Amino acid sequence: MSLQQTLSEKIKSVVKNTYSADLETVEFQATRKDFEGDITVVIFPMLRVVKGNPVQIGEVIGEELVKEVAEVSKFNVVKGFLNLVLSDSYYLDFFTNVGDFSDFGKMPQSDDARMVEYASPNTNKPLHLGHIRNVLLGYSVAEILKASGKKTYKTQIINDRGIHICKSMLAWQRYGNGETPQSSGLKGDKLVGNYYVTFDKEYKKEIEALKLQGETEEVAKANAPILLEAQQMLQKWEAGDDEVVALWKKMNGWVYDGFEVTYKNIGVDFDKNYYESDTYLLGKDFVAEGLAKGVFEKDPDGSVWCDLTDEGLDRKIVLRSDGTAVYMTQDIGTAIQRIKDFPDVNGMIYTVGNEQDYHFKVLFLILKKLGFAWAENLYHLSYGMVDLPSGKMKSREGTVVDADDLITDMAETARTISEELGKIDDFSEAEKSDLYQTIGLGALKYYILKVDPKKRILFNPEESVDFQGNTGPFIQYTYARIQSILRKAEGEALKNFEYTENFQLHEKEKEVIKLLEQFPETIQLAAQNYSPALIANYTYDLVKEFNSFYQNVPIFAADTSEEKNFRIHLSKAVAEVIKSAFDLLGINVPERM
Structure with a gap:
């Protein structure tokens, strides 16, 4: 049984025992960024069968959940929203049980x-x-x-x-x-x-x-x-x-x-x-x-x-x-x-x-x-x-943007920007050519796929190859950065991660794990809505969260070897999900940039 199912059953039981009322469903949502919490129970729909103040109802349910559900460590109530804080052990158990994130979220093929x-x-x-x-x-x-x-x-x-x-x-x-x-x-x-x-x-x-x-x-x-x-x-x-x-x-x-x-x-x-x-x-x-x-x-x-x-x-x-x-x-x-x-x-x-x-x-x-x-x-x-910024395309007049020419132009744009950044001087010419193709195509594909299919697109090639912001190259660069971390970790005898009872997560680590946990649901939502944009923007959110972790939490200079080992494994998991998500978009990721 999933945690959400466990919480749902427990909440129904509390409402039944305390208010003699039967709930058909319990509504959950992600906790808003400006409040403490990991998962939120929406109290307002309960008022159809439960008479009372929504804040007081939330307090009663929250107290019982902390007592009865090991994964809930504390709670707070804001108006009609019960925000639950999940324990570190919940996230650590999830993380260690997945282990290999390379196929995480992908379901076995059915006959449908x-x-x-x-x-x-x-x-x-x-x-x-x-x-x-x-x-x-x-x-x-x-x-x-x-x-x-x-x-x-x-x-x-x-x-x-x-x-x-x-x-x-x-x-x-x-x-x-x-x-x-x-x-x-x-x-x-x-x-x-x-x-x-x-x-x-x-x-x-x-x-x-x-x-x-x-x-x-x-x-x-x-x-x-x-x-x-x-x-x-x-x-x-x-x-x-x-x-x-x-x-x-x-x-x-x-x-x-x-x-x-x-x-x-x-x-x-x-x-x-x-x-x-x-x-x-x-x-x-x-x-x-x-x-x-x-x-x-x-x-x-x-x-x-x-x-x-x-x-x-x-x-x-x-x-x-x-x-x-x-x-x-x-x-x-x-x-x-x-x-x-x-x-x-x-x-x-x-x-x-x-x-x-x-x-x-x-x-x-x-x-x-x-x-x-x-x-x-x-x-x-x-x-x-x-x-395009220049206007509509017309095939009869020969004013279309040819697909082959566009692919070539994207690789050339990637070359210009990469050379300006000056981080690939040690690459061979063949390696550079492959990298420009990977970045250029990744920029093109991501720029198009991150937009909801129903919306019209104004395609700007230079904007798409920006190495900052919600772009393919920004995500590819983060993946390459993680590969650099993993190459450095190879010389430090990377071990499988197993945590001890007193191991505590940094808030930035928890936020990354929370996003990793959402990947299977994101795949299902993208399939139901026929929308690659959901995968693209999930990946961008994951990368933003990882970069915030990377900038605020030391990896190789961690206080303990256990922390360092965990942070390397966490980085590896993020890279595997980035690659998996980009595979779904048809985008390659480079090992070095």
């Missing part, structure tokens, strides 16, 4: 499986800053769910069909002169993205030419010859034209190779890729099934709809009058196919920007109406846009 979808790129352009937020969120949520005890599968759907890829294909046909990634020295996704930008430039020229001939802008946009030709190419692709399909496969192949390099550099992976070109017809069979069940209705023109007005939404088309599928049809079919591919999956998390909030409300509701039990466990991990 979830699939996390992230990335979902288009094959007409390289990955950019917006994709980075997407993949970092999706990857981290998958890792957090795994740590919380759920089996996880990581997947992406690649948007490899449609007019966008035909625009790049047509521009390459017209202006490419046979250029390839090998001949140009460009990554394949960048090469194809360049031709998407080329298409847009030529398209705008043709629009202006038509306007000079007297056409309205609307007519000019619809009738520009290059757009009409791209539309014809799409029709040929859908008809299976050999030449167009061969070009499509070749250029998409270049893009896939480029994506893989970027994913590797970012440090994310997938268990399975799905391709829109394979899935866009999957849902049509289920439309027929939905019609038979009365989930869908057919209009006189032959189109099929789902009426969601009773649920506060609108009517949603799932099949056009000509029998062709829409995106919703595809997403229905893809979801069902994924469960066929992974039968143990009991729910899915879709990492997609908040502009698609309505789409996913509709999708999830339709899947529930179709009778799939797993549809109860579908979640849209909706996130806000990432902006």
Whole structure:
């Protein structure tokens, strides 16, 4: 039984015996920093069944807890809050019983499986800053769910069909002169993205030419010859034209190779890729099934709809009058196919920007109406846009922040700042390069993941690489500092920690242990809320508390060998939890900085 359960049962007993009242639950919260205490019992909810002054009720309960619960050493009551001070032995028992903190808080994997979808790129352009937020969120949520005890599968759907890829294909046909990634020295996704930008430039020229001939802008946009030709190419692709399909496969192949390099550099992976070109017809069979069940209705023109007005939404088309599928049809079919591919999956998390909030409300509701039990466990991990100080990004105009360039720039920023600090002069060039990459990527990932997913981000690269404050490099630096402590301790015959009866904790030591104890609960909360921000900000709080301990409590100059040994072990535990937490965020930690 946990301490909170023990306290809860004892409090219920005291209330029953003293006030002849039955409490259903006891409300606990962390004690506020400005009061003495470790855990607080909230008295106010008890007043529903217990008549009396909340301060007096708190005094009665506190006195009984000190007498009856060994872990409670003293208490104080502030208005309707009973603040309990826990004994040193409670914290020391917890600390020694965990021992190895490297896997602390991670639950054994259950049979309850979830699939996390992230990335979902288009094959007409390289990955950019917006994709980075997407993949970092999706990857981290998958890792957090795994740590919380759920089996996880990581997947992406690649948007490899449609007019966008035909625009790049047509521009390459017209202006490419046979250029390839090998001949140009460009990554394949960048090469194809360049031709998407080329298409847009030529398209705008043709629009202006038509306007000079007297056409309205609307007519000019619809009738520009290059757009009409791209539309014809799409029709040929859908008809299976050999030449167009061969070009499509070749250029998409270049893009896939480029994506893989970027994913590797970012440090994310997938268990399975799905391709829109394979899935866009999957849902049509289920439309027929939905019609038979009365989930869908057919209009006189032959189109099929789902009426969601009773649920506060609108009517949603799932099949056009000509029998062709829409995106919703595809997403229905893809979801069902994924469960066929992974039968143990009991729910899915879709990492997609908040502009698609309505789409996913509709999708999830339709899947529930179709009778799939797993549809109860579908979640849209909706996130806000990432902006730069210079403004919004536009792919067509080539003004996006390229993911590869950003990763390189972050490492360069880390190099500049590290050299200014001058603490790595003894590193080899290879060690320096690895360190800059670790710091730069850590800064980028932490800056993005520390923010609640629903919030919009203004990304400032220089601010993210600051070695002070709530940043990845600050936490990485603390980890490296602890590794330095542990290297020094190796020469002092570090022993396992066992405390004697009279061993007393310094208040700063107790605060660090209190935070260590919260890590398992933080993992579970982050999993329940699909929020890496909870892990990121917990880690920052832990690091702040450790640094306060480090600055106020001597380690190697401790009064006794027992104190010194404990403080080294405490430092080691903090480092292990930092590493474990950063693993959940996909961030590496350096041994030296």
